[in-house]
Each structure stands twice: as structure tokens, then as C-alpha cells.
Amino acid sequence: MKILVCISNVPDTTTKIRFNAEKTEFDKTGVQWIINPWDELALTRALELKEGSGGAVECVDVASVNLIDAEPTIRKALAIGADKAFRVNAMPKDAYFVAGQLAEVVKSGGYDLVLCGIESSDYNGSAVGGMLAEFMDYNSVSAVSGINLDGGKITINREIDGGKEVLNISAPLVAVVQKGIAIDPRIPNMRGIMMARQKPLTVSEPTGIDALTSFETYELPAPKAACKMIDPENVKQLIDLLHNEAKAI
Amino acid sequence: MNFEFSEEQxxxxxxxRDYAQRELIKDVLERDASGEFPTHHIKNLADLGFLGMLVDTKYDGGGMDTVSYVLAMEEISKVDSSCAVVMSVNNSLVCYGIEKYGSEEQKEKFLKPLARGEKIGAFLLSEPEAGSDATSQRTTAIDKGDHYLVNGTKNWITNANSGSTYLVIAQTDAAKGHKGINCLIVDKNSPGITLGPHEDKMGMRSSDTHSVMFNDVKVPKENRIGEDGFGFKFAMKTLEGGRIGIASQALGIASGAFERSVQYAKERKAFGKEIGYHQAVAFKLADMAVKIENARNLCLKAAWLKDQGKPYGTASAMAKQYAADIAMEVTTEAVQIHGGYGYVKEYHVERLMREAKLTQIYEGTSEIQKIVISRDVLS
Incomplete structure (x- = not known):
């Protein structure tokens, strides 16, 4: 079995988000980039599957649609333990575009199992995994919180409303994974960090598929309202504010 | 001049940072109270390659440079200096000493398991009456033909119990003074070695510190590092590199306390605004930031010199003296900024303050560093 993990390059989760003056573009100045946390968990689980497969999992590779400045993030995935990396040299314009580009990597590599994080922590679109399955005509399961391999059989755990379900499904498969798929993302060791530059990172140009959407403007959420302290004796003022200002009652 | 770090660094x-903030933080307060050695963390740090990160890959190390080591030591020390000191002693004293001055056989036999973190090393120099004055060694290693017979007591030995590969500095020929001193690689399980009780220290309480007693301990001749009489020079040269480790540890203690102080100053309100916006606290934070930046630059400069193969003895002494002294100042101010909360254990800064004190004392006190620096200035 060959596993591909799709990797997004996202701003560190503590980044202070800013846009340009026209609010049409994200300001990347001083931003530290990381592997999308869900993708990092997916990679960790993929490596666990390979290590526990007794050789049945031939490789765990990673793919990303991004420009060259995403390569440190991709190399971190190699340091963590991925065997090979693929980068489609294009800005990730929208989910359709990204899924279309990733489909070319999946086709050319003949991957049986593709893992995608449920969403990227920047745009939160939650669309690439499903679209990729459609492009490939692969089976697809979303909100996967557990995945195990037993010979040719793939067992999936999913969180559903009010409980969990267990599914058996066959490859080829796109599994869209969420929290729970692995306990913690794996930390790269020294040897992995040293080896990362020696592992193959193949760069390809995008295919003809183009984006279906484009960004018009961005807007930051409204700042949090200040907290008002009310004397516990002053119930009248509390009711007045809840009614007239917060309009909660 | 380039202040950029490489992708690998x-x-x-x-x-x-990930390991420290995710794992070490979980039980650091409990271990500070109990003094329990962090066995599972040391195993994990070994698996990640931190215990032998400076050793060449051909001896199973990480093959990393000293700049990377400074960066890693700072991050580990921000959270847990007890783990950091195990890492420092193993890397920059024991592994470095054997790799730089040991024979090929010694590297195969002793360095490889140390670099893999399967064994931990200890550096036995200090004695009850020979601390800063390292030439006054009373531990003897008498030449008995095919072996040395070691007798004496060593004090304040980090990793004395958890470690199993000792580098022991001992006097073979007192008449030759410091030129009669040797360094021997000694297996802790050799007959005749006993440990004193676990020292109940003020800080870094979960690193194990003991005195070690030698009573007619036989050490094979092939375990001597370098030529006969090389031991004192070996110790001094090895400590030059060790100082970078402890300087980085002090830097980490300071920056850990600083980060907690900044966060607290942004959250805690007094007189209608966050305390960080009161000038009394803001200026403290500014002073702390400048000191930490200076200490970081000194540590990195010393590391860079070492990586370039240039002399770094004075630079490492400057880094160690300055970083240790500012760690004490910064952590004391961190407790002050936290007020009453700073004086209780839950907020970590009082622990960091206790840990900072040791960095001014071990692997050469701040005063000894000033001797090293001033001798260079006056030479």
C-alpha cells in the first residue's frame, strides 16, 4: 500500500492576522509558517500505520500545492519521517484548484490511501479532501478520528452526532481526518532533521485546472467587547444592560 | 554578518520547544517537589537525539552544530533545567571530551552508547576541598602497571546515579602538580564505588546530584584519556565547551521567566489597566529584554566561534558569566512582577529563580569566569 498525506502550509496558530490596506490580501510579513495541525496529525498516523504494517505499507509521501517559500514546511514533514515530497508550484487559489493539482500527484504516484486534514487552520474550507476523492473517483470518508489497516481491509472510526461509528472500507480511499487520528504530532528527531534535505522533493508545474472562486475582500472579526463589571448588589443595572445593550433578555 | 538561522537550526x-512545552511542562512542578529523576523524559530526549546532538554521526550522534545546541538548550531550560543539565553534561562535557581527546577504541566503546543516550555520562572534577581550585585534586589514581587504583571523594556530581560512564579527574603524581593529573573513563558499577545521598538542592531538584566515593577502584590503563598527565588540560579545555551549555541553560531560565512575565503583565490588571502598561513594570520588562538579548548574542557568538574552529574560551566565559548573572536578575524581577503569585510554586517563576542561582555557581562560578576573562584582557 502507498499512502499520500496532503500538507497545507499555514500561519502559526498564534499569528496576529493582518491584511493589506485594500483588505484583498493576507499580510505575510513576519509570519511563521507551520504544517497545518490536522495534516501533521494525519502524517503522524500514516507513519504509525507504516511502522505497524510489517512492510505492507510501502511508503508515506507528502504533497503540497504551494510556492517555493513553503519548502521549509514540506521539509519538516520529511524530517518527521515522510519518504518523499511533491510540491505543485502554484499559489493554492481555492479548494477546487488545490484538489485538482493534488489529483495529478495521486494519479502519477498510484496512491491507495490519501489522508487530508479536515480543514486548513487558515481558510477552514473543509473541501479539498472530498473534491480530491471526486477527481480520483476514490472512496471517501470524512471526519475520520481513527484509522487502522488489516491486510487489505481499512477500518475507520468516525465521530457522529451523539456517538461514534466504525466502518470497513476498501482502498483506494481518501480519508479526511480530524482530531483523535493521532494523540500528538510527531516531533522530528536529529537524524530526521539531518536527512530531510537528502530526501526527494519533486517540484511540478500546475495542470490546466483553474480556480472556480477568487477572493474579493477579507475582514477581521469585530473586536471582543470589553467586559463590564457590575456591583452584585446592583441587579437593576445588570437587567438594564442585558436588556438594552446586550439584548440578551 | 548574518543573524539568520538555517532551516535545520x-x-x-x-x-x-515542542517537547518542552508539550511534555516537560506536565510534571516539572511535581518533580521539583519530589526530586524524582526524569527518567522517561531523558529516554524521550535521547530518542529525539538531544543527548548526543553534538557528536559526529559516525559515532551515532546527531552531528549538529553548537549554534543548534544553544537554541535547543534555551528551549528546554525555559521549562526544565533539570533535564537541561543532564543534556548539557552529557553533550558538552562527557561526549565532547571523549570525542575530542579520546582514542578510537574509547569512542567505539564509550562514546557511541553515550551519543545514543543509552548511557548517561558524568564529569567528576569537584571535590570537598577542590571546587574552583581544580588543581588541588586529592583523589588519587596510582599507576599500578596495567591499571590505575583510584581512591578519594568527588562532590556535587551531576548524573552521579543516573549516569553510568564517569569521567574522573584524579592525581597520579602529586610531585608534578597539575601535570600529574589524569582523566579516566570509569564504569560506575566498578567495585569500590559508592554514592553519597541524593543532595537536597535549592533548585534543579530533579537532576540527581551526589558525592561519589572511590575505594581502591581498579581502572584499566586503556581508559585514560590522552597521554599521562593530560587530565588537567583535558578538564580545562572540556569545561570551555561546557560553559556554552550552562550559559545557554541560564539564558533559557531567564527567557522562560521573561515570557511568563510578559504574559502575566498583559493579563493582570491594577489601577484600571494591565500592569504591563504601568511604567514601573514596562521598564522592568524592557531591561529584562535587553539583558536576555545580550546573553543570547554572547551564547551564539561563543557557539559560532566553536563551530568555526576558532578560539572560544574567553567568549564562552563571557557568555556563562553574563547569562548566569542576568538569569538571577531577570528571574528575581519576574517574581517581583508576579507579586504574591510569583512567590508561590504554581506560577513557576520562583522555581526559575532558584534554578538561576546554580548557574552562577557550577561549571565555574561567575567569579572564576571573571578570572578567565580578565586574564585574557590583560594578556
């Missing part, structure tokens, strides 16, 4: 820094 940043990855190592992040790996150390």
Missing part, C-alpha cells in the same frame, strides 16, 4: 529549536 530552526527545526531543532522548534523540536526542543
Amino acid at each position: 530552526l527545526m531543532i529549536q522548534q523540536a526542543a
Whole structure:
């Protein structure tokens, strides 16, 4: 079995988000980039599957649609333990575009199992995994919180409303994974960090598929309202504010 | 001049940060109270390659440079100096000493398991009456033909119990003074070695510190590092590199306390605004930031010199003296900024303050560093 993990390059989760003056573009100045946390968990689980497969999992590779400045993030995935990396040299314009580009990597590599994080922590679109399955005509399961391999059989755990379900499904498969798929993302060791530059990172140009959407403007959420302290004796003022200002009652 | 770190250096820094902030933080307060050695963390740090990160890959080390080591030590020390000191002693004293001055056989036999973190090393120099004055060694290693017979007591030995590969500095020929001193690689389980009780220290309480007694301990001749009489020079040269480790540890203690202070100053309100916006606190934070930046630059300069193969003895002494002294100042101010909360254990800064004190004392006191620096200035 060959596993591909799709990797997004996202701003560190503590980044202070800013846009340009026209609010049409994200300001990347001083931003530290990381592997999308869900993708990092997916990679960790993929490596666990390979290590526990007794050789049945031939490789765990990673793919990303991004420009060259995403390569440190991709190399971190190699340091963590991925065997090979693929980068489609294009800005990730929208989910359709990204899924279309990733489909070319999946086709050319003949991957049986593709893992995608449920969403990227920047745009939160939650669309690439499903679209990729459609492009490939692969089976697809979303909100996967557990995945195990037993010979040719793939067992999936999913969180559903009010409980969990267990599914058996066959490859080829796109599994869209969420929290729970692995306990913690794996930390790269020294040897992995040293080896990362020696592992193959193949760069390809995008295919003809183009984006279906484009960004018009961005807007930051409204700042949090200040907290008002009310004397516990002053119930009248509390009711007045809840009614007239917060309009909660 | 280039202040940019390489991709690999940043990855190592992040790996150390992730492990410290995710794992070490979980039980650091409990271990500070109990004094329990962090066995499972040391195993994990070994698996990640931190215990032998400076050793060449051909001896199973990480093959990383000293700049990476400074970055990693700072991140680990921000959270847990007890783990950091195990890492420092193993890397920059024991592994470095054997790799730089040991024979090929010694590297195969002793260095490889140390670099893999399967064994931990200890550096036995201090004695009850020979601390800063390292030439006054009373531990003897008498030449008995095919072996040395070691007798004496060593004090304040980090990793004395958890470690199993000792580098022991001892006097073979007192008449020759410091030129009669040797360094021997000694297996802790050799007959005749006993440990004193676990020292109940003020800080770094979960690193194990003991005195070690030698009573007619036989050490094979082939375990001597270098030529006969090389031991004192070996100790001094090895400590030059060790100082970078402890300087980085002090830097980490300071920056850990600083980060907690900044966060607290942004959250805690007094007189209608966050305390960080009161000038009394803001200026403290500014002073702390400048001191930490200076200490970081000194540590990195010393590391860079070492990596370039240039002399770094004075630079490492400057880094160690300055970083240790500012760690004490910064952590004391961190407790002050936290007020009453700073004086209780839950907020970590009082622990960091206790840990900072040791960095001014061990692997050469701040005063000894000033001797090293001033001798160079006056030479």
C-alpha cells in the first residue's frame, strides 16, 4: 500500500492576522509558517500505520500545492519521517484548484490511501479532501478520528452526532481526518532533521485546472467587547444592560 | 554578518520547544517537589537525539552544530533545567571530551552508547576541598602497571546515579602538580564505588546530584584519556565547551521567566489597566529584554566561534558569566512582577529563580569566569 498525506502550509496558530490596506490580501510579513495541525496529525498516523504494517505499507509521501517559500514546511514533514515530497508550484487559489493539482500527484504516484486534514487552520474550507476523492473517483470518508489497516481491509472510526461509528472500507480511499487520528504530532528527531534535505522533493508545474472562486475582500472579526463589571448588589443595572445593550433578555 | 538561522537550526529549536512545552511542562512542578529523576523524559530526549546532538554521526550522534545546541538548550531550560543539565553534561562535557581527546577504541566503546543516550555520562572534577581550585585534586589514581587504583571523594556530581560512564579527574603524581593529573573513563558499577545521598538542592531538584566515593577502584590503563598527565588540560579545555551549555541553560531560565512575565503583565490588571502598561513594570520588562538579548548574542557568538574552529574560551566565559548573572536578575524581577503569585510554586517563576542561582555557581562560578576573562584582557 502507498499512502499520500496532503500538507497545507499555514500561519502559526498564534499569528496576529493582518491584511493589506485594500483588505484583498493576507499580510505575510513576519509570519511563521507551520504544517497545518490536522495534516501533521494525519502524517503522524500514516507513519504509525507504516511502522505497524510489517512492510505492507510501502511508503508515506507528502504533497503540497504551494510556492517555493513553503519548502521549509514540506521539509519538516520529511524530517518527521515522510519518504518523499511533491510540491505543485502554484499559489493554492481555492479548494477546487488545490484538489485538482493534488489529483495529478495521486494519479502519477498510484496512491491507495490519501489522508487530508479536515480543514486548513487558515481558510477552514473543509473541501479539498472530498473534491480530491471526486477527481480520483476514490472512496471517501470524512471526519475520520481513527484509522487502522488489516491486510487489505481499512477500518475507520468516525465521530457522529451523539456517538461514534466504525466502518470497513476498501482502498483506494481518501480519508479526511480530524482530531483523535493521532494523540500528538510527531516531533522530528536529529537524524530526521539531518536527512530531510537528502530526501526527494519533486517540484511540478500546475495542470490546466483553474480556480472556480477568487477572493474579493477579507475582514477581521469585530473586536471582543470589553467586559463590564457590575456591583452584585446592583441587579437593576445588570437587567438594564442585558436588556438594552446586550439584548440578551 | 548574518543573524539568520538555517532551516535545520530552526527545526531543532522548534523540536526542543515542542517537547518542552508539550511534555516537560506536565510534571516539572511535581518533580521539583519530589526530586524524582526524569527518567522517561531523558529516554524521550535521547530518542529525539538531544543527548548526543553534538557528536559526529559516525559515532551515532546527531552531528549538529553548537549554534543548534544553544537554541535547543534555551528551549528546554525555559521549562526544565533539570533535564537541561543532564543534556548539557552529557553533550558538552562527557561526549565532547571523549570525542575530542579520546582514542578510537574509547569512542567505539564509550562514546557511541553515550551519543545514543543509552548511557548517561558524568564529569567528576569537584571535590570537598577542590571546587574552583581544580588543581588541588586529592583523589588519587596510582599507576599500578596495567591499571590505575583510584581512591578519594568527588562532590556535587551531576548524573552521579543516573549516569553510568564517569569521567574522573584524579592525581597520579602529586610531585608534578597539575601535570600529574589524569582523566579516566570509569564504569560506575566498578567495585569500590559508592554514592553519597541524593543532595537536597535549592533548585534543579530533579537532576540527581551526589558525592561519589572511590575505594581502591581498579581502572584499566586503556581508559585514560590522552597521554599521562593530560587530565588537567583535558578538564580545562572540556569545561570551555561546557560553559556554552550552562550559559545557554541560564539564558533559557531567564527567557522562560521573561515570557511568563510578559504574559502575566498583559493579563493582570491594577489601577484600571494591565500592569504591563504601568511604567514601573514596562521598564522592568524592557531591561529584562535587553539583558536576555545580550546573553543570547554572547551564547551564539561563543557557539559560532566553536563551530568555526576558532578560539572560544574567553567568549564562552563571557557568555556563562553574563547569562548566569542576568538569569538571577531577570528571574528575581519576574517574581517581583508576579507579586504574591510569583512567590508561590504554581506560577513557576520562583522555581526559575532558584534554578538561576546554580548557574552562577557550577561549571565555574561567575567569579572564576571573571578570572578567565580578565586574564585574557590583560594578556
